Amino acid sequence: MKGRAPILALALALASASSAGAASFSTDVSDLWYASPAESESGWGVNVAQQGDTLFLTMFVYGSNAQPTWFVGSNTVYAGTSGSSMVFRGPLYSTTGTPHSSPWNPSALNMKQVGNVSFTLTSPTTATLTYSADGVQVTKSLVRQTWKYNDTSGQYIGAVAGTFSKCANTARNGYAEEYSTVAIVHGGSSFSMDLENFEGLGTCSYRGTYSQAGRLGSAAGTWSCSGNMSGNFTATEIDASTSGITMLMNETGTCNWSGRIGGVRVP
DSSP states (O other): OOOSSHHHHHHHHHHOOOOSSOOSSSSOOEEEEEEEETTTTTOOEEEEEETTTEEEEEEEEEOOSSSEEEEEEEEEEEEEEEEEEEEEEEEEEEOOOTTSSSSOOGGGEEEEEEEEEEEEEEEEEEEEEEEETTTTTEEEEEEOOOOOOOOOOOOEEEEEEEEEEESGGGGOOOOEEEEEEEEEETTTTTTEEEEEEETTTTEEEEEEEEEEEOOOOEEEEEEEEETEEEEEEEEEEEEEEESEEEEEOOOOOOOEEEEEEEEEOOO
């Protein structure tokens, strides 16, 4: 335990209504994705569900007859990195089966491989989709689709783990773990958070602007802590649920800090 205002880092992140992705393997890509820039090609998209290192892709597009068409990449597996990007690859199928108006007939199900698919995560909120279907090659830049902001408001019991650098008091530099209570007030693009260290080492306040891409939020603003410390923060991969909140955090100012923040929601 380093003391100081590592709480500040926690607050920042929380202040951003934040939380990191849920998948332990990587940033959780589970979301509804569509063409970049947002709203540029409304009407089609790809649902992505991640479990471990494997994605299940369900693409709703249009066939050569301009009619709704489904493609499924049910085993799109992590294939390595390309620079700083993560690449997932697998076979792509089309399916036919029983009409929705009739009782399900298992023997009517048919899966045909039409090509292959590659999903490349270029950042937590952007990706590239490349697939071939019946000899046609398609490449699309993707973003997560947003239709409703999360509300991260609440009381949390949390922890912060990260590294301090360039602190005016050099004794504070280095890795630190802190435990804190966090109070977040969040509505739309407005975010504020107040944090208090469990050991009475100080309090911090964070005020910033919140934005969201799909299920992941981000925030940026200013922080100030007891001990006459202040600066700017950015929080990314903010993900809140009924159970709690997590996020990645970077801050600059009296001290620089980079790390992870998480907390469980107080009932």
